[in-house]
Amino acid sequence: xxxxxxxxxxxxxxxxxxxxxxxxxxxxxxxxxxxxxxxxxxxxxxxxxxxxxxxxxxxxxxxxxxxxxxxxxxxxxxxxxxxxxxxxxxxxxxxxxxxxxxxxxxxxxxxxxxxxxxxxxxxxxxxxxxxxxxxxxxxxxxxxxxxxxxxxxxxxxxxxxxxxxxxxxxxxxxxxxxxxxxxxxxxxxxxxxxxxxxxxxxxxxxxxxxxxxxxxxxxxxxxxxxxxxxxxxxxxxxxxxxxxxxxxxxxxxxxxxxxxxxxxxxxxxxxxxxxxxxxxxxxxxxxxxxxxxxxxxxxxxxxxxxxxxxxxxxxxxxxxxxxxxxxxxxxxxxxxxxxxxxxxxxxxxxxxxxxxxxxxxxxxxxxxxxxxxxxxxxxxxxxxxxxxxxxxxxxxxxxxxxxxxxxxxxxxxxxxxxxxxxxxxxxxxxxxxxxxxxxxxxxxxxxxxxxxxxxxxxxxxxxxxxxxxxxxxxxxxxxxxxxxxxxxxxxxxxxxxxxxxxxxxxxxxxxxx
Numbered sequence: 001x002x003x004x005x006x007x008x009x010x011x012x013x014x015x016x017x018x019x020x021x022x023x024x025x026x027x028x029x030x031x032x033x034x035x036x037x038x039x040x041x042x043x044x045x046x047x048x049x050x051x052x053x054x055x056x057x058x059x060x061x062x063x064x065x066x067x068x069x070x071x072x073x074x075x076x077x078x079x080x081x082x083x084x085x086x087x088x089x090x091x092x093x094x095x096x097x098x099x100x101x102x103x104x105x106x107x108x109x110x111x112x113x114x115x116x117x118x119x120x121x122x123x124x125x126x127x128x129x130x131x132x133x134x135x136x137x138x139x140x141x142x143x144x145x146x147x148x149x150x151x152x153x154x155x156x157x158x159x160x161x162x163x164x165x166x167x168x169x170x171x172x173x174x175x176x177x178x179x180x181x182x183x184x185x186x187x188x189x190x191x192x193x194x195x196x197x198x199x200x201x202x203x204x205x206x207x208x209x210x211x212x213x214x215x216x217x218x219x220x221x222x223x224x225x226x227x228x229x230x231x232x233x234x235x236x237x238x239x240x241x242x243x244x245x246x247x248x249x250x251x252x253x254x255x256x257x258x259x260x261x262x263x264x265x266x267x268x269x270x271x272x273x274x275x276x277x278x279x280x281x282x283x284x285x286x287x288x289x290x291x292x293x294x295x296x297x298x299x300x301x302x303x304x305x306x307x308x309x310x311x312x313x314x315x316x317x318x319x320x321x322x323x324x325x326x327x328x329x330x331x332x333x334x335x336x337x338x339x340x341x342x343x344x345x346x347x348x349x350x351x352x353x354x355x356x357x358x359x360x361x362x363x364x365x366x367x368x369x370x371x372x373x374x375x376x377x378x379x380x381x382x383x384x385x386x387x388x389x390x391x392x393x394x395x396x397x398x399x400x401x402x403x404x405x406x407x408x409x410x411x412x413x414x415x416x417x418x419x420x421x422x423x424x425x426x427x428x429x430x431x432x433x434x435x436x437x438x439x440x441x442x443x444x445x446x447x448x449x450x451x452x453x454x455x456x457x458x459x460x461x462x463x464x465x466x467x468x469x470x471x472x473x474x475x476x477x478x479x480x481x482x483x484x485x486x487x488x489x490x491x492x493x494x495x496x497x498x499x500x501x502x503x504x505x506x507x508x509x510x511x512x513x
Contacts, residue, residue, distance in 0.1 A: 002023050002026075002027050003016070003020060003023055003024070004231070005175060005231075005282040005286065006019070006020060006023065006175070007231075008173060008270040008271075008272060009023065011270060019173070019174075030065075030081070030082060031080070031081070034064050034065030034066060034080075034082070035064055035065075036062050036063065036064050036065065036081075036082030037062070037064075038063060038064060038103070038105060038106045039061065039062075039063045039067075039069070039101065039102070039103045039105075039106040039107075039108060040061055040062045040063070041059075041060075041061045041101065041108060041110075042060060042061070042287065042288070042289035042291075043180070043181070043287055044151060044181075044216070044287065044288050044289060044291050045059075045110060046110065046151075046182040046183045047110055047111045047112050047113075047182070047183065048111075048112045048113070048149060048182070048183035048184065048185065049110065049113055049114075049149065049151070049183040049214065050113075050114050050115070050116045050117075050118055050149045050183070050212050050213065050214025051091070051113065051114070051115050051116075051118070051214075051292065052115070052116075052117070052118045052292035052293060052294055053090070053091060053092060053093045053115040053116055053117065053211065054090050054091070054092065054093075055090050055292060056087050056088065056089060056090055057087065057088040057090075057091075057292050058085050058086070058087050058088075058290060058292070058332075059071060059085065059086050059087075059088060059101075060083070060084070060085045060289050060290065061083075061084055061085075061101070062078070062082045062083055062084070063078045063082060063084060063103050063106075064078065064082060064103075064105075065078055065079070065080050065081070065082050066078060066080075067084075067103045067104065067105075068103065068104070069084050069086065069101065069102070069103055070100075070101070070102050070103070071086050071088070071099070071100070071101050072088075072099070072100060074086055074088065091115045092115065093114075093115050093116050093117075093211035093212060094114065094115055094212075095112070095113055095114030095115060095116075095212060096111070096112045096113060096114060097113045097114070097115075098110065098111050098113065099113050114147065114149070114212040114214075115212065116147070116211045116212030116213055116214060117205060117209065117211060117212070117213050117214070117294050118213075118214040118215075118216070118291070118292065118293050118294055119198075119201070119202070119205075119213075119214070119215055119216070119293065119294055119295055119296070119297060119397075120216045120218070120288075120293050120295075120296045120297070121195055121197065121198035121201070121215055121216065121217045121218075121219065121296075121297045121299075122217070122218050122219050122228070122284070122296065122297070122298055122300070123219045123223070123297075123298050123299040123300035123340075124219060124220060124221055124222055124223045124224075124299070124300045124301075124302060124303060125219070125221035125222060125302070125381075125382060126197070126299045126300075126302070126340070126381075126382060126383075126386075127195055127197055127198070127217075127219035127297070127298075127299035127300065127340075128195060128217075128219035128220065128221050129195065129196055129197070129382055129386065130192065130193050130194060130195065130196060131143075131191055131192055131193070131194055131195075131196040131199050131386075132192040132193065133196070133382075133384070134196045134384050134385070134386045134387075135384045135385050135386075135387075136196065136200070136386070136387050137192070139191075140188050140191045140192035141188050142188070143186055143187070143188055143190075143191030143192075143199070144186065144187055144188065145185070145186040145203075145206060146185045146186075147206065147211075147212040147213070148185070148186040148202055148203070148206050148212075148213050148215070149183050149184065149185060149186070149212065149213070149214045149215070150183070150184050150185075150186060150190055150194055150214075150215050150217070151181055151182070151183050151184075151214065151215070151216045151217070152181055152184070152190070152193070152194060152195075152217050153178045153179075153181050153216070153217060153218040153284060154178065154179045154181070154193075155177055155178060155179070155220055155221075155274070156168065156171065156176070156177060156178065156179050157262075158221055159220065159221050159222045159223075159258060159262060159274060159275070161258065161261055162261070162262070163261065163262065163263075163264045163265050164262045164263065164265070165265070166265050166266050169263055169265065169266040169271065170266075172263075172271075172272045172273065172274075173271070173272050175272075175279075175282055175283050176283075177274055177279075177280075177283045177284075178218070178283060178284065178287075183214070194215075194217065195215075195217045195219060196386035196387070196390070197297065197299060197340070197386050197389050197390050197393070198215050198217050198297065198390070199215075199390065200386060200387045200389070200390025200391060200394075201215075201297060201390040201391075201393045201394050201397075202215045202390075203390075204390065204391060204394035204398075205394060205397065205398075208394075208398055208402070208404070209402060216288065216291070216293075218280075218284040218285075219299070219300075220274055220280060220284070222254075222255070222258060222275065222302075222303050223274060223275060223280055223300065223303060224251065224252060224255050224275055224303040224304050225300060225301075225303075225304050225316065225319040225320055225323055226238075226241050226251065226277040226278070226319055227274060227275050227276060227277060227278065227279050227280040227281070228280045228281055228284070228285065228300075228323055228326075228327075229277070229278060229281055229319070229322055229323050229326045230278055230281045230285075230326045230329075230330065231277075231278040231281070231282070233322055233325065233326045233329075234277055234278055234322075237318075237322055238250075238315075238318065238319070238322070241277050242277050242278075244269065245276055245277055246259055246260055246273075249311075250311065250315060251277075252303055252304060252305075252306055254303065255275050255303050256275075258275065259273040259274075259275045259276070275303075281326070285327065285330060286330075290330065290331055290332060291331075292331075292333075293331055293333070293335055294335075294336070294397075294401065295335050295336035295337065295338065295366075295397065295401065296327065296335050296336070296337045296338070297338055297339070297340075297393055298337060298338070298339040298340070299339065299340040299389075300339075301316065301320075301342050301353060301357065302342065302381055304316040304319065304353075305342070305347070305349050305350060305353045306349060307349055308349060308352035308353070308356070313349065313352075316353065316356065317356050317359075317360065320339075320357075320360055321360065324337050324367060334365070334366060335366070336366040336367075336368075336396075336397070336400060336401055337366060337367050337368075338368050338369070338370065338393050338396045338397065339357070339367075339368075339369050339370075340369070340370055340372050340389055340393070341354050341357045341358065341369050341370065341371050341372055341373065341502060341503075342354055342357065342372070342373075343372045343373055343375060343376030343377070343383050344373040344374075344376030344378075344484075344486070344487060344488045344489045345376055345377060345378060345379070345380070345381055345487060345488055346378045346379065346487050346488045347487050348487055349487075350487045351484070351485045351486065351487060351489075351503055354373065354484075354502065354503040355502075355503050355504055355505050357369055358502045358503065358504060363410075366400070368396055368400070368410070369502070370389065370392035370393055370396065370411070371392075371411045371499070371500045371501070371502045372388075372389055372392075373484060373489055373491070373500065373502075373503060374437065374494075374500045375388055375389070376488060376489075377488075378488040392499065395407055395408075395409040395499075396409050396410070408430070408431060408432075408495060408496060408497045408499065410430040410499070411430065411495065411499045411500055411501055411502055412428040412429070412430050412431040412434060412464075412493075412494075412495040412499065412501050413428060413429055413430055413501075413502070413512065414426050414427070414428060414504060414506055414510065414512065415427045415428060415429045415511075415512045416510065416511050416512065417481060417506055417507070417508050417509060417510040418508070418509070419470070419508050419509075422469060422470050422472070422475060423467050423468065423469055423470065424467070424468040424470060424479070424481060424508060425465055425466070425467055425468075426459075426465060426466040426467075426468065426481065427464065427465050428464045428465065428466075428495075428501075429464075429512070430495065430499075431464055431495030431496050431497075431499070432463075432464060432496050433463055433464055433495070433496045434461045434463070434464055434465075434466065434493060434494070434495060434496075435461060435494060435495075435496070436461075436492045436493060436494065437492045437493075437494045437498065437500065438492055440492060441458075442458070442459045442460070442461065442466075442492065442493060443490055443491055443492050444483050444484045444485075444486075444489060444490070444491025444492065444493065445457050445458075445459045445466075445468060445481065445482070445483055445491075446481075446482050446483075446485060447468070447470070447471075447474060447479045447480070447481060447482070448479065448480040448481075448482055448505070449474060449477055449479060449480075450477050450478055454482075455471055455474060457469065457470070457471070459493075466493075468481065478507065478508060479507070479508050480505055480506065480507045480508070481504075481505075481506050481507075481508065482504070482505045482506075483501065483503060483504050483505075484501070484502070484503040484504075485503060485505065489503070491503075
């Protein structure tokens, strides 16, 4: 088990290299002597942390074999391999508290601990994008909040198009990619370097709930979905991804090229990289040691957008549900998972990908999406407007998880398409009325024929319905309605409160599942 995250330490899958032999030796030594280094906690447990309120908490750690461990008035004993867990009862929001953990030979004290709401914010560069890099950078100057706590896991090196130094490449193979982190209060300095999406989301929770909020951020620029999925899940469901991944056509060429550029100074088939399958799970998720969360925010996909008619392009529709399954299994809870649909940009495959992201929603299972195409940029994959996205994610959380049922939290969705004579009627849910975002006539609708011809079409709003007039020459065939089907779109249909309608491609007679 200690070798499982290090397959590269077994070059021929049988015999360990020196680093693998050292792990084996330490494991044997511990089993013989019972010496596992004494009392230890996972790195995420530090002074100033926020623990999830109102639910039982499992506190894990290590100590020497057979030692009794005391946590406040609770006790447990370590197993033969030095592991211990202790379940603490649910606790209401509040603090500060002191958490005392002790064995006969060692004591630890965690101070300034609060109970509140804890969310994990992950993905790639648009989630990692810092507040100081956005159009609301000035908000950092007034961002002082002692009860908004941050556990910000920053990579030691960004995945820029450069060759990394050999010393850092050695660290990569030891799974030492992130810098050491600790829980911190929100100050102008910590807020400026925090994920902008995470910050704006957390601020809204603080304003609405009036309880402590903890945000864990581990996003990595350019990271593909497969890097975040645990190895066992990939071995079981998508083993083809694990074979020679930097020459594997199942993985996006850009991802493979950037990784090869980063590791150029010490390249080998066994060289690890943050973009490698399961690497970021091992370095960014496993160290969280099943930390109790309320839910997950996810903003990623740019490194998995491929041609929709290729296997690599279709693979994204399998990867994302597998990631959700992987994380829910690891954290031991059916966590709400709220994700950001990719924005609009002049890249041909993006309408197909946005539509696939729309189809992957499962609201009844806590898997929901916010739309961001109205804040895209035709030339920049990193739009600077992140506050609206944090707001839309907060709406979902407040509505679904905190009982704010009067909010209009979801983008309008097509519920049914019917044809009556020469018109198509589209009825919508999640809003009481439709309108345009700019007061101008509706833009973005078109009809697709069975033989692939595309015709623009005018649409008219009637309450929560749309009416599309079918051109006379198309009345005899079956049609597909497409909306916002441009890589960079100025489509302008929104709900009553301004939440935009997603890109979609739906056939007539469609009925929402």
